[in-house]
Amino acid sequence: MSATSAAPPTSSSSPTDRPDRARSIAVRPRSAVALLLATAVGVAAFGWPLLADPGTGIAHLREAPLLFALLLPLVLAVVLAELSDDGIDAKAIAMLGVLTAVGAALRPLGTGIAGFEPVFFLLVLAGRVHGPGFGFVLGATTLFASALTTGGVGPWLPFQMLGAAWVGAGAGLLPRLRGRGELLLLAGYAAVAGLAYGVALNLSFWPFALGGETGLSFVAGDPVFDNLRRFLTFTLATSLGFDLPRAALTAALVLVTGRPLLRALRRAARRAAFDAPVEFSGDVRPGG
Amino acid sequence: MLTGRTALLPRQLHPGAWWLWALGLVAAATRTLNPLLLLLILAAAAYVVTARRTDAPWARSFAVFFKLALVVLAVRFVAQVLLGVAAGETVLVTLPQLPLPDWAAGVAVGGAVTLESVVAAFTDGLQLATILACIGAANALANPKRLLAAVPAALYEVGVAVVVALSFAPSLVTSVQRIRAARRLRGRPDRGLRSLVSVALPVLEEALERSIALAASMDSRGYGRRAEVSAATRRLTGTSTLLGLLGIAVGIYGVLDATSPPVLGLPTLLAGLVLAGGGLVLGGRRAVRTRYRPDPWTAPEWITAGSGLAAAVLVIVGGVIAPEALAPSTHPLVVPPLPLLPTVGVLLALLPAWLTPPPELLVRDVRRERAVAATSTSTKVGT
Incomplete structure (x- = not known):
């Protein structure tokens, strides 16, 4: 396949200073600002039980989580539209689609086998190879496709999509390392990201999970510190027992299987030649 | 009905209509803690699902969501019994207290379990279960693939x-x-x-x-064809998107922070939402979409979306008129009333069960029966 056959003459990124990474979805400065703003909104959407001042109306609003669940899809849509505003070329779309399918197929395995979160595993490796922009979009599409296939669209979906998108984007932002160091870095990141994702999602449904009357519940309008302590107790009591072994297992899986999978992903990215400048000239150069 | 026979020819309803209907029921459910109304909403959703679902794989999700709702109800119940702070005087049973270390101050395991707090936990859980069931109804009724065609x-x-x-x-x-x-x-x-x-x-x-x-x-095959978009439009798209996101971010933190000026709260948030939505619409100009197989939005879609909205509006209005009927007191316990206006609203949400076109499955059955009847008569004629 020759690089000159790629259709949209939009990719403006020249061959980058990081030749080992493909930039299949380039993050322009404008998109970076949009991502940062969306992250700020996301932090508020996840953390409002701890951030809200007791004096504000929202701290006492029962529907607050549902309102955030309606707000986040718009924010996600705007950011995804902004990331794809320059057009994503067919190779990146196809790669995104296929990896989304693999991730969505892996997801049900995670609920069957306690302590195994295969989605992050793929997301971290793909984000590492294809960069933060691709990682962000892949995280969102994987969870979305998985919800569509299992009929699991609900108020939790925007939170899951944003959380997974952060995990994928973060993997793309990790410092440059090769060999054993890279594997250790990715394994450590996968473990930390998986744990953080679990805690963040806990936080997003904590006001829902228990009624308002137990010692672990979110109490609207209480001082932040008291709510934080109750939340930590809640996490400790409910999910940390699952989250910790899961994080350890994901890290171990990255260590054991990361090398061949990274190689496969890199080879495909090289063959797709995302960074090759697209020119429409008369002469056809040998393939990329 | 409204538009004659063609409106009720078998077809799948626009998925957006089902989602709007379900969101209306969700909104209604969030406004009430009256167990009778909640059960009524649950029943309405279940009835419409049974009347209008197909045999597609996603149609099973109502049952899945319903089981999830039962789990939520059980978790809340157990949490209340084990960890709850008892309110009220009617003690059902007194569990032994478990001593806890200092860092868990404020958490009490065991103790008295009162009827009042158990009923309160039950209605609270029932509300969440109803919301889950309504979302499950939308998942079961709306075709996810056609929903995908409706993305901006x-x-x-x-x-x-x-x-x-x-x-x-x-x-x-x-x-x-x-x-x-x-x-x-x-x-x-x-x-x-x-x-x-x-x-x-x-x-x-x-x-x-x-x-x-x-x-x-x-x-x-020509993927990546894009419509001509002027540089000015693209600049406007970018500006509107970024300003919109900025507005949303500032607005959210303004809403969460009591000391910030009120202008930075809700007004900024709403302005941000409008700008971001505008950016999304403008950004859509670059895409060229096919007109092949459009999902029509006609009378049955309006009825479905409208009935969900009517349920939400009537329950909200009913709550303004008689707040105590929508959130009956659990301390002291009272028998929950069935307020007229919200009840009518929820019953309106049943309309899609009759006023929407049936999905293909039902009609196929009818046709098969007719075919069987036709062959049996023709054989009779033949012999």
Whole structure:
């Protein structure tokens, strides 16, 4: 396949200073600002039980989580539209689609086998190879496709999509390392990201999970510190027992299987030649 | 009904209509803690689902969501009994207290369990269960693939990626089966943790290989054609998007912070929402979409979406008129009343069960019966 056959003459990124990474979805400065703003909104959407001042109306609003669940899809849509505003070329779309399918197929395995979160595993490796922009979009599409296939669209979906998108984007932002160091870095990141994702999602449904009357519940309008302590107790009591072994297992899986999978992903990215400048000239150069 | 026979010809309703209907019921459920009304909403959703679902795989999700709702109800109940702070005087049973370390101050395990707090926990859980069931109803009734066709035009590329993923999933399954069969034929283990990598790697390789082939075929079929968009429009799109996101971010933190000036709260948030939505619409101008197989939005869609909205509005209005009927006191306990206006509203949400076109399944059955009847009469005539 020759690089000159790629259709949209939009990719403006020249061959980058990081030749080992493909930039299949380039993050322009404008998109970076949009991502940062969306992250700020996301932090508020996840953390409002701890951030809200007791004096504000929202701290006492029962529907607050549902309102955030309606707000986040718009924010996600705007950011995804902004990331794809320059057009994503067919190779990146196809790669995104296929990896989304693999991730969505892996997801049900995670609920069957306690302590195994295969989605992050793929997301971290793909984000590492294809960069933060691709990682962000892949995280969102994987969870979305998985919800569509299992009929699991609900108020939790925007939170899951944003959380997974952060995990994928973060993997793309990790410092440059090769060999054993890279594997250790990715394994450590996968473990930390998986744990953080679990805690963040806990936080997003904590006001829902228990009624308002137990010692672990979110109490609207209480001082932040008291709510934080109750939340930590809640996490400790409910999910940390699952989250910790899961994080350890994901890290171990990255260590054991990361090398061949990274190689496969890199080879495909090289063959797709995302960074090759697209020119429409008369002469056809040998393939990329 | 409103538009004669053609409106009720069998077809699948626009998925957006089902989602609006379900969101209306969700909004109604969030406004009330009256167990009778909540059960009524639950029953209405269940009835419409049974009347209008297909035999598609996603139609089963109502049952899944319903089970999830029961789990939520049980978790809340157990949490209240074990960890709850008892309110009221009617003590049902007194559990032994468990001593806890200092850091868990404020958490009490065990103790008295009162009827009042158990009923309060039950209605609270019932509300959440009802919300879950309504969302499950939307999942069961709306065709997710047609929902994907309704994504904003600005998300065209991402939507294509999801479509690729959904249509690629079946071949992924066959790929796994083929590679496992090949391993069995070679006398290697094909299940268990050890074979995971040696099955997963070829599957991934093959998937990546296919993605490159798919990209080539997309390129050769003209994927990536874009409408002419002037530089000014593109600048406007970018500005509106960024300002919108900025407005949303500032607005959210303004809403969360009591000391910030009120202007930075809700007004900024709303302005941000409008700007971001505008950016999304403007960004959609670059995508060229097909007019093939449009999802019509006609009278049945209006009825469905409107009945959900009516349920929400009537329950909210009923709450303004008689707040105590929508949130009956649990301390002291009272028998929950059935307020007229909200009840009528929820009953309106039943309308889609009759006023929407049936999905294909039902009609096929009717046709089959007619065909059977026709053949039996013709054989009678023949003999």
